[in-house]
Amino acid sequence: MPRESVVERRTRETEVKVELSLEPGEVNVDTPVKFLNHMVETLIFYMGASGRVKAIDLRGFDDHHIVEDVAIVLGSALDKALGDRVGLTRFGWSIVPMDDALTLASVDLGGRVYFVFKGSFTRDTVGDMATEMVPHFIRSLASSLKATIHVKVMWGENNHHVAESIFKALGLAIGQAIQVKGSGVPSLKGVL
Template sequence: MTMESKRPTFHAAVERETGETSVRLSIHLHGQGRASLDFPVHFLRHMLHVFAVHGSFDLTVSATGDVEVDDHHLVEDIGLCLGRAIREALGDKVGIRRYGERHVPMDETLARAVIDLSGRPAFVLKAQFTDARIGTFPTELVHEFFKSVANEARMALHLAVLYGENNHHMAEALFKAFGQALREAVEETGGGVPSSKGVLE
């Protein structure tokens, strides 16, 4: 049975092994907001924790990588695994809402996430970070992480920081909005495939 003909189970586990990283990740999209995160990129651990809590997902990530070079490879590969797990968990997408949208404020910041689980990857991020790093975390990796998720999940993901001043708040509001929008998109509606074509690949 191919993934496309499999009904949604809302949970999946994936592994990725390369010469640069080793990632094991599992997610339950109809979970309780529990996160178990073990990898050496502290800021991304914090972001994935708030993603899980605010999306009510159960998320487990165990990963290692060449962070002595920089965080890029590990952040990108965790994003790839998260996207792939979301796609596998949704199977043929029968009975899900498909679309999700949330605005999330965090103090002076307001972020927006809009999702279409269309089967066609597309990614847009509109955000103006004012520093190159949040602590030791390169702000450019926020874009790389979400791009990896969108491509592997085959979703259209549109993210924006509408306004804000604190870079930590901007990034965190994006992750919270993404989690809440995804939770809406994977809600069960009791219908068929939410597409006029009759299929979401």
């Protein structure tokens, strides 16, 4: 069964559409926030997935609504593409160096929503995106994906490298967790 989905979200603030396939291929992300484009492309690529993300900002206040809504729709698209989650590896983790930065990410797709972010930035923005939106993106993704996500930045001096190590690590961890390893429910409880 193809693990694909299309999810759209329209609010008074944004319009977001995500077309996602859990197979490798082309990735195209088009939002008004250029640094978000770079990070979401990185995330999807390192998940081993493919797809298109298109987001339009209807109000132009700042980057908050676009970043948040892209995370919500991407998480919903992942959730939909995973179906009943039977046979999933369920857990994934990675440690990624990006030059001076090192980040640990861990994911559980068991249906329990939780989020932990340990890390900091020394600048308020990277490119055109507020650094405070990095953990907010992850929180919003965890919520709509129905996942537990832990991210810890071990160290890093360059803020771009820190952010990129976060999205690469998270992509690899999700990519590991979404792999199919059997036909059973990945829980001793027998349900997720």
